[in-house]
Amino acid sequence: MALLKHIAEEVLGRDKAVLLWKRIDVIGDIAVIKKPMHGEVSIEDLRLVAGELLKRLPHVRSVWLALGPVGGVYKVRQNLVHLAGERRTSTVYREHGAVFLVDISKVFITPRLSYEHLRVARLVKPGETVVNMFAGVGIFSIIIALKSRPSKVYSIDINPEAHRLMVENIRLNRVERVVEPLLGDSARVVSESLRGVADRILMPLPDLALDYIKYALEALGGRGWLHVYLHVDYEKGKGHLRRACELVKSRVEERGWRLIKSNARVVRSVGPKLLQVVVDAEVERYG
Ligand SMILES: C[S@@+](CC[C@H](N)C(=O)[O-])C[C@H]1O[C@@H](n2cnc3c(N)ncnc32)[C@H](O)[C@@H]1O
Structure with missing residues (x-):
């Protein structure tokens, strides 16, 4: 978390970073940025952050923007926009020693x-x-x-x-x-x-x-x-x-x-x- 904050601050400055860094999730080798709810963070700003995430987090290979919240019956992230890296939505997520195949565009x-x-x-x-x-x-x-x-x-x-x-x-x-x-x-x-x-x-x-x-x-x-x-x-x-x-x-x-x-x-x-x-x-x- 501290590193995400640091990267966002370096790229966008404190005022914009505060709107963003808590909205970044890393799931396996995919980072997902939830669109900030307020303020002036442009798609260009988000692409800059995405590029920096790829450089600074070696395990991250793909970065996506989620324009909407999870929704529908299946509770899936809606309106994903590719920001940087591989154009891939499936990955392997690890938690408490277990491994999970997931697809951020198809499942919660x-x-x-x-x-x-x-x-x-x-x-x-x-x-x-x-x-x-x-x-x-x-x-x-x-x-x-x-x-x-x-x-x-x-x-x-x-x-x-x-x-x-x-x-x-x-x-x-x-x-x-x-x-x-x-x-x-x-x-x-x-x-x-x-x-x-x-x-x-x-x-x-x-x-x-x-x-x-x-x-x-x-x-x-x-x-x-x-x-x-x-x-x-x-x-x-x-x-x-x-x-x-x-x-x-x-x-x-x-x-x-x-x-x-x-x-x-x-x-x-x-x-x-x-x-x-x-x-x-x-x-x-x-x-
Ligand atoms: C919030 S997610 C579950 C999260 C999961 N327990 C986890 O920890 O990752 C809710 C799930 O409920 C499923 N769902 C929605 N309506 C359902 C229903 N009527 N019966 C069974 N599953 C349902 C969705 O497809 C979705 O996968």
Whole structure:
């Protein structure tokens, strides 16, 4: 991070660099710059920074500008513009000793969830069955399989390209016996084949997580853990964390389940005063 800041400051000066350097992600050998939200950073400025990134970061071979945020059902970066280096969008991304084939133009991928992937993996107890309802290319699922000792991780995604890469990633990381890739809408997959199987459910898609709690509860066997990712407005004094827990509690109770305990933490900032938070909730069916 410090080097990215330094490079941006050298090329553009402090005033422009401040708009930019936190918006650079390095994914494998590809750097992606998210278009600055404010200020006067031109495409020529961005090409200068891109050229310097190629020179100064020897592992970076390709630099892209993302004009829009991730979007659509598949949560893919939209409107990518090539800035410098190889005109390539697929790469090998490494995290916590695992390797992942990814394509920044076809699947969701961010290095900003790296801490969260490991944090959740460490919560998984030996023998647990985990359902990952929004698995992408399988990062949470594979890191759980490598770092903990689950008996099974069902890993669902609706994007055929994410599913294809997940199948490859499972094989590359040699976790075929633990991680089962499933293609489709997780509501349908759970209702048709995963009722009552799970001890823990991951819901890393803020757009759908609250509405899909009813399917997550179907997948649980009477008691277990939900990890629900949400976007909430920042409130002073951690009001946002309290509110996130309350949102989950009311959805759980609506379905005739009890919230035994919950804890929320900020995962990352996703916009001005908008946070991604995760609620870890232990729940139990009444009766
Ligand atoms: C934010 S990404 C998941 C990120 C991934 N867990 C990671 O850590 O890299 C959300 C994923 O949910 C998938 N998705 C969207 N709607 C879905 C649905 N109804 N059922 C299953 N997957 C869905 C998208 O294709 C996308 O890959």
